[in-house]
Amino acid sequence: MNNAESPPPKGRRSRSGAALQGSGAIAQGNDAVALGKDARYVGRDNYQITLQQAAQPGASADELRQGYLAWLSMQANRLPLFVSDSGKPVQLASVYTALLTAGRDESRLHPATASSVRKTATGEPGEPERQSALEALDREQHLVLMGGPGSGKTTFLNFVALCLAGEILRSPGANLKLLRRPIPPEGDAPSDQPKAQRWTRGALLPVRVVLRDLAASLPPPGTPTNADTVWSFIVGQLPAQLRRYADALQAELLGRGGLILLDGLDEVPDARQRREQVKAAVQEFAAIHGKCRFLVTSRTYAYQRQDWKLDGFAERELLPFTRGQVERFIDGWYAHMAHDLYRISEAQAAAGAAMLKRATERPELRELAARPLLLTLMARLQTRGGGALPESREELYRQSVAMLLDEWEGLKLQRDASGQPIGVEQPSLNEWLNASRENIRRELDKLAYEAHLQQPTLVGTADIRQSDLIAALLAASRDRREVSPLLLEDHLRDRTGLLTAHGEGLYQFPHRSFQEYLAACHLARFKFPDELSRLARADPNRWREVALLSAAGFRNAPGSIWELVDALCTRSADPAANAPEADSGSQWGALLAGQVLHETGLAAADPDLQERHEIKRLRVRDWQLRLLRSSTLPARERVLAGDLLAALGETRQHLLDVDRMRFVAVPRGPFWMGDEVVHNAPLHRNETLSYDYWIAEAPVTVAQFAQFVAVSGYQGHAPETLNDPMNRPVVSVTWHDARRFCDWLSERWRAALPAGWSVGLPSEAEWEKAARGGVLIPPAAQRTTIDAGFTIAASSLQDNPEPQRAWPWGDEWDADKANAEDSIGETSTPACFSAGRSPYGCEDLAGNVWEWTRSLWGTDWQKPDFVYPYDARDRRREDLDAPDAIWRVVRGGSWGYLRGVARCGVRFRGLPGGRDGGFGFRVVLRSSPVR
Structure with missing residues (x-):
């Protein structure tokens, strides 16, 4: 280190999470690189570039540029949310799967509609307009990439930075070839060789900015911001060894251009005019750097608000994973497990990948697997469990929630570049609150139930106010009087796992299904089956999944399941062919009772079943036949009733x-x-x-x-x-x-x-x-x-109207x-x-x-x-x-x-x-x- 420059303050970590003080080397992944004591780039693929240590006096602009790109590669190749159980960080370059976006007019459609292959009137397939995220970036000089939580926005941004930096560094594993890797084909796609994604811009110099951190560094509210505000932050986030590269970096961006990557516009707080300050600074920075291309990421819900929009920026929205993308990710994950993290055998990796592919084809997991974040959770859960995912959906959620809760409330560790812990940054929540893990979980279950009950819409996850979360955690504490809400707020701010920050003062569960599962646990513990059945019959679109997950939790106590079935389907269907149609609540209750029996394995006839429960089973079966002709239930639910009838015992000979x-x-x-x-x-x-x-x-x-x-x-x-x-x-x-x-x-x-x-x-x-x-x-x-x-009855025919x-x-x-x-x-x-x-x-x-x-x-x-x-x-x-x-x-x-x-x-x-x-x-x- 140049002794003329001061090291970072003691205890402060770089934003990469790796120590930058002193000598040594930081290297992560097959193709990660870092500046080492012996003036070499360190890579596990034996890729080495020799140059003088960039921090030494007299280092050339090119050497500083190489050092900057190595540092950026180190940042971009990490997946900080997904440190493997081996202690080694999961590498982005090894598991990244190319993403698709909706076309210009397609983003208004529901994702399931947008990504479906239709048939034309002549019967020939017609493919809706879709575009890879990379090709959208290639096409648009100024682009905002939108998506929901866990859709891959930040991952895409980091992957682009990694590959562009790797191309300049001549990395054999992170480069333009990897960047342009074809979109995974679908199972029924033509067998033609898939084409590489279009990228015509070459090896642009990448600059990465986390907008949440930029907002935290802004001057006091009311102070005007401009392009200099952004530039000062870019310089300030460089390691001390590379600060002398700032002038050359700015000259290249102004003279030759580059790619400015601005991550997380939605994470900029609304309060204290921070959003307006960031917008003003970004807009002027983009205007001055006319030769640069810009990528901004944001959650869809936030950017669709008019006051968030950036002038002159095109918009694209990420689509869920297709089946081909799911399988590509799984293959990459297990290859990474075999080669880098666990050193498992090729045969073990192949078997694990095949097992996970089969699991993600299960109807209850298919939608979850279409979201990159949740697919990664499944992969982690399977890896942690020794190769198998739980057989039941409820058990999958139970184990996933336990894993996410571990990460959310457990110790926050400082780790070195190889992922090994080097110290404690924060104690666990239960230690800090003096609260048992059981009490914390019970309060989170209740919080999820209340959020689900009050959520205005029937899609997505509910916003949970920070004040409500803090109140729930204080309720779990044995020494709540001694816990400062302000300190608790600070304690929660950067935690990830079961709950994540969703803007200023708001939190969310990672997916609606986790919210439903926790609400189900609350109802199973305190309001089962009467209140649960009442909610499900009255508002089935909101409470169906909650009821099914709650019932599944009693798989080993079937008597409780039969109680719920009886509460949902309280009376027999009228057998008369011309009987008036039953009320909506009775119809929905009978349908959900059939689903409960089917999903808990109790639908089929069983000679050992108690007679009183067999009466309930036959009652539910007979209702399904009536529901086929319902004018109340949508067509999709009538079809479900037909499948439930088959499971319960079809009666139509x-x-x-x-x-x-x-x-x-x-x-x-x-x-x-x-x-x-x-x-x-x-x-x-x-x-x-x-x-x-x-x-x-x-x-x-x-x-x-x-x-x-x-x-x-x-x-x-x-x-x-x-x-x-x-x-x-x-x-x-x-x-x-x-x-x-x-x-x-x-x-x-x-x-x-x-x-x-x-x-x-x-x-x-x-x-x-x-x-x-x-x-x-x-x-x-x-x-x-x-x-x-076969004698046709003699009757007078009449005109066909x-x-x-x-x-x-x-x-x-x-x-x-x-x-x-x-x-x-x-x-x-x-x-x-x-x-x-x-x-x-x-x-x-x-x-x-x-x-x-x-x-x-x-x-x-x-x-x-x-x-x-x-x-x-x-x-x-x-x-x-x-x-x-x-x-x-x-x-x-x-x-x-x-x-x-x-x-x-x-x-x-x-x-x-x-x-x-x-x-x-x-x-x-x-x-x-x-x-």
């Missing part, structure tokens, strides 16, 4: 047993075929269906196809064909699978079928007439089964009548959309699953060979022996396609040997030839 399958009558006569808005299917009157036929009321279900497989010994199906709940339509079936099912059913029913009749796939004409109705239709649907026979209807119910689209447009995101059991039945009584002819027909499309998937007008007498278009290279017609749309292709007249196509998660089928009965 016509969906489980092929011999109970229901058919509806379609009398002979003309109908309108085609659609005015479909170019390959012009509307025309079809006179060729001069016979009666019967078509299945619903698509073939998983249970029915499984029965076929079990009885016939058929092995041509795919394993995933039987994975869905048994009462849903079977999917991932080829045209040949469907044909074999029909052949088997014809033989099974041979003795009961009318002479000359058989089971087959419908033609597209038969399918469309069933969906739209004929010119004349019966006054009511006629249903039958194989046992009841909408013979050219667009959808089975009419000409106006109604999202409550069809499972389409990805509104549900998966298939659903029949009857969830019963209001969308066709004039003959068919379920789900619009949406849910595409349905195979026996009709041919042609050899060109873009243009049909078999055109309209349709003539049923043309046997070529129904040739069952046509080669597999000829496409077959499918009808009806599916859950993942737009409403336009769910129209009655839309023709689509599929290769006979192809499988698709949205392709199923229903059968038809008529006189041969139908096979």
Whole structure:
């Protein structure tokens, strides 16, 4: 060290958290570098650059520049929130995963909508506008990058600084190549080589400023601020050894430009005009440094306030992780575990990564894994637990909360560059407050419950006032009179973990789910089950997750779970078909009771279950059947009721047993075929269906196809064909699978079928007439089964009020009548959309699953060979022996396609040997030839 310069005051640490006094070296990670006593850069990849110690008199501007970049790399490569249990810091360069932002107009959309792949009216995939965070920075000279807590804003900023500095330092591991690494592809993405992200600006000189620290260094309120304010802070944060580099740094920024990285605008206090002072200084600094590019990070909620906005700065918002990004992070994490932190074997790392990938595909963890912060918590928890995440969601939260509480209230340690503790900065909260950890946790549970109860919105986490947090902690203290609230405020300010500062005087839990879990713990301890059930029935959107987490906490005490089920579902459903619809609270209570049983493993029949609890289980089961046709519950909840019914024991035998399958009558006569808005299917009157036929009321279900497989010994199906709940339509079936099912059913029913009749796939004409109705239709649907026979009742037909209807119910689209447009995101059991039945009584002819027909499309998937007008007498278009290279017609749309292709007249196509998660089928009965 240059003895002419004073060392930092004793006890004061640099903002990097590493000691900068005296000699020695600071090196972190594979490619971290630091200035050492022997005038070398130290890197664990043996990367070394020799130069004279920058702090020595006479060091050149280039040597000082190299020292500055090494110091910046050391800062940027650390993840201070995530020191591993080995005591070594987790390295950013090893685990960083490239981020995506919403496009210019897309940020107004819900993230789930913005990131979904849609299907166009022609059935071809359409990708919404998305842009990597790096490409947004490349495009915009002045950019504000927004995102929620834990979305990766600061991580991105630090990674850019690290890679730019590494490129100038010629680091083999942190450079422009790493910076431009492609966005991880999705599992179903094309197999083309992914392209590197666009970055055309070269190795800009990075300068990093933490705006919270800048605000803390500002002159008294009311004092004007300007560009000099920012520059003085930049110089002041340099280590004493590098202060002489300041003039050369400023000259380069003004002459050649650079990248100014301003982190955490939302963390600048509103009070005492600090925000206005920072804004004024930043705006002038940007104006003077016209050759520089600027990146500012801020939480979305804060920057959307007009008084926060910076003039002339573009805006982008970070999107949640895609599945590809989740898997890329997991691979990087375990590679880092193997190579750097724990020295575990490659096999152990691969096994741990595979296990974590499977865990994050679980529905209850999928949303959490889409947030980088929470995915990192899962990885840490799994690493700490020896490789396995808890099986239950409640246990995952319990362990995560314990880990986060450790970090929030435990000792704050000073650590050296390698992550090893070198002293105590603050005692633990329970020691400082003289409060037991149990009392602190109990008060935090209560605080979370009250915040959740009073939160104005149903999304995000509640703001917790600092005064309320301090009051809760004082309540936990045994010596509360001796604890100074002002000192406690200072004690809490920089702590991270279970609660983090969210602006001036506000705190938040890291995710709404943690808030819900803590609220659940409070209710389970003090207000279970009566108050919990009352809240859940009255306001299910707010309290559903709380109720489920609270119930899960009693997994080892099932008697308490049955108490909650009884409180949620207090009476039996009215079995009468024409019974009036129950009140909203009863419906929601029954649905949540079913969820409680399903998530706690108590839904299935159990011969050892006490009779009084079996009565409750059957009561909940019977309610689910009623809920399928509810006009109160949204469609998504009706679909959930269908899945719960499958778990509790489906009672509709016509969906489980092929011999109970229901058919509806379609009398002979003309109908309108085609659609005015479909170019390959012009509307025309079809006179060729001069016979009666019967078509299945619903698509073939998983249970029915499984029965076929079990009885016939058929092995041509795919394993995933039987994975869905048994009462849903079977999917991932080829045209040949469907044909074999029909052949088997014809033989099974041979003795009961009318002479000359058989089971087959419908033609597209038969399918469309069933969906739209004929010119004349019966006054009511006629249903039958194989046992009841197939004689169409004699009744007078009446005019079809909408013979050219667009959808089975009419000409106006109604999202409550069809499972389409990805509104549900998966298939659903029949009857969830019963209001969308066709004039003959068919379920789900619009949406849910595409349905195979026996009709041919042609050899060109873009243009049909078999055109309209349709003539049923043309046997070529129904040739069952046509080669597999000829496409077959499918009808009806599916859950993942737009409403336009769910129209009655839309023709689509599929290769006979192809499988698709949205392709199923229903059968038809008529006189041969139908096979």
